[in-house]
Amino acid sequence: MIKAENVKKVFGPVTVLEDVNLTVNPGEVVSILGSSGSGKSTLIRCINGLERLDGGKITVDDFDVSKPRELAEARKRSGTVFQLFNLYPHMTAVENVTLAPIEVLKRPKAEAEKEARALLASVGLSERADAYPAQLSGGQRQRVGICRALAMKPRYLLLDEVTSALDPEMTAEVLNILAKLAEEGTTMVFVTHEIEFARQISDRVVFLEKGRLVVDLPTEQFFAEDGGMANPRVAQFLSKMRKD
Amino acid sequence: MRYTDFTPFDLVLLAQGLGVTIGLFLATTVIGLFIGTALAVIRFYRVPVLTQVVTFITELLKNSPVLVQLFLVFFGLPAFLRINVTPVEAAVITMSGNTAAFIYVIAVSAIESIGRDQIEAARVFGLTRWQVLRHIIAPQATAFAIGPLTGLLVNQLQVTSLISVIGVMDLTKIGNTLNLRTLQPFIVWAVVGVLYYLCAKLIAWLGSRLETRLRAHTAWKGL
Amino acid sequence: MRLDLSILVPHLGFLAEGALLTAQACGLALIGSLIMGALVAIARTSSSRAIRGVAFAYVDLFRNVPFIVQLFFFYYGLPELGIYIDAFTTGVISLSIAGGAFASDVIRSGILAIDPGIIEAAEVSGLSRRKTFTRIVLPIALRTSVRPLGSVFINLILTSSILSTITLNELTGTAKIVASDTFKPFEVYVVLLVVYAALTYLVSILIGLLHKRLNRDLVEGAVA
Helix, strand or coil, X not given: CEEEEEEEEEECCEEEEEEEEEEECCCCEEEEECCCCCCHHHHHHHHCCCCCCCEEEEEXXXXXXXXXXXXXXXXXXXXXXXXXXXXXXXXXXXXXXXXXXXXXXXXXXXXXXXXXXXXXXXXXXXXXXXXXXXXXXXXXXXXXXXXXXXXXXXXXXXXXXXXXXXXXXXXXXXXXXXXXXXXXXXXXXXXXXXXXXXXXXXXXXXXXXXXXXXXXXXXXXXXXXXCHHHCHHHHXXXXXXXXX | CCCCCCCHHHHHHHHHHHHHHHXXXXXHHHXXXXXXXXXXXXXXXXXXXXXXXXXXXXXXXXXXXXXXXXXXXXXXXXXXXXXXXXXXXXXXXXXXXXXXXHHHHHHHHHHHCCCHHHHHHHHHCCCCHHHHHHHXXXXXXXXXXXXXXXXXXXXXXXXXXXXXXXXXXXXXXXXXXXXHHHCCHHHHHHHHHHHHHHXXXXXXXXXXXXXXXXXXXXXXXXX | CCCCHHHXXXXXXXXXXXXXXXXXXXHHHHHHHHHHHHHHHHHHCCCCHHHHHHHHHHHHHHHHCCHHHHHHHHHHHHHHCCCCCCHHHHHHHHHHHHHHHHHHHHHHHHHHCCCHHHHHHHHHCCCCHHHHHHHHHHHHHHHHCHHHHHHHHHHHHHHHHHHHHHCCCCHHHHHHHHHHHHCXXXXXXXXXXXXXXXXXXXXXXXXXXXXXXXXXXXXXXXCC
């Protein structure tokens, strides 16, 4: 279980997150929506320990991410996929995927590589397994990014606007994979601009507004006229996103 | 007093050595600047054959050890041309030539930093190549070159230390003398090192001041 | 006044020995410089002010004092401390320390140029700081810095001629002996000059090839 309690994050004079409470149970798919600058990505970065909290507490399976010793454990349980892929440019797709399993989980190299190739094959990249990131298209890179996160067998997958750097065709490639993962019961927290997609695969949708978590509802209710849409901010946001 | 003790006169020796180092550095810098710039102008005028020869020689000078160049001038030239070359003459010739080679490279890239379009525009207005060089290129190229030039001179000051090897009584040679006499290499070489360090810092400081001043003329001053 | 290079022929073997010593000294000093350079580059990005200060002082000092002074400091100074090492070792150490000062600047800017997102990716995947540095940061920084590091290496080769002043018979040292044996210093030093220039030219070509090879995968859209 990922649990955020009264989370606060400040960048200089700007309060980016304020009093955020969120619980993600195993098996759940939770989408985080909100306009740019609402603190969605920062929340993800707080969960994986890339940002230090200025208040409150986040635990991943009861491991407190603010405590250095526990952060390592917390990180083993979650995998992150980034907006700009952040692949290691000097390593092939397979090497990108196997690095952490070999170095962190101390898996035997041959075994890790076999699994990595299977993972890459499952996202349609068996032919490109030995290519370097620069030789791959954006969609292919993001698929490698997803495999890299999955290779650690995380209990939770954190996805930070993973399709916003991709064109529609490549976005579809990546979303298909995420849909498949959701079907298989992977726990996911994802920040996204793909409203329709979020609606299809999420169990719950939360809405951030100026650093505050203002709506947290099951997907059906979130999109219902008398549910989330009753909140004028949410309605405004959804209509704006749909127009774009 | 033991023979190996430091004496107040050692300070005079050090000052003399420093004077020789600085004097040689300044003289060869001026000569090198003059020759290097002249060579760059030859290239600017695209003088056939001469341009290729200049490029070849400067490459040779840039890519070989100064020590070897120094030996060639000091030991080689007298034997080959049957002339007399004193250590100081050899030092001046070698250092000037070496500095010129590097200044040539800086000058060429400074000239090339100025857009072809500017030069062509000026030529269209009927300015001669020389006028273009004098009024359009030189002022801008100088501002461009100050940074790399400062770096070069800091380096060339250090290179002058090699002339001690052929017996010029510069700072390093004085260091050698004191080292042999006092047998206290740590102190001697630390002091010599500090003196070089301070000179290098002085050059860098002067360079950056000059750069700010030159930039001030060309920079947008605001309202 | 005739340039007769045939007088060198009987001495070629001896000169080759010197060249070999130069190659050995430069090869070892290159490794030393890279290690020093990497360590100092890490120190300069350290969170401790004291460590950063020491690293900066090292670079500043060794870049602004003539190599020959550094060399004499170690060659004559170390025995004063009771450390007796031969001229070759002293030379390699001195070259490594001086080269390290230049290499650290190159490696440091290579490190600073790395996309922070890549380092974050390594961090969240659980890699330790040390592993992140050795497996991700350093390899990327070294690859992108091949050319400027090559210039440092070429300077190392040219600077190694100064080792002849501490009785080391490397290329310049052997040439000095040949020059005085044959009474033909002009011929000897002309050839020596050209040999060094050719050597550094060759090295710069090799560096260009190495750069291409190491960075072939980093080129955007190399294979579609």
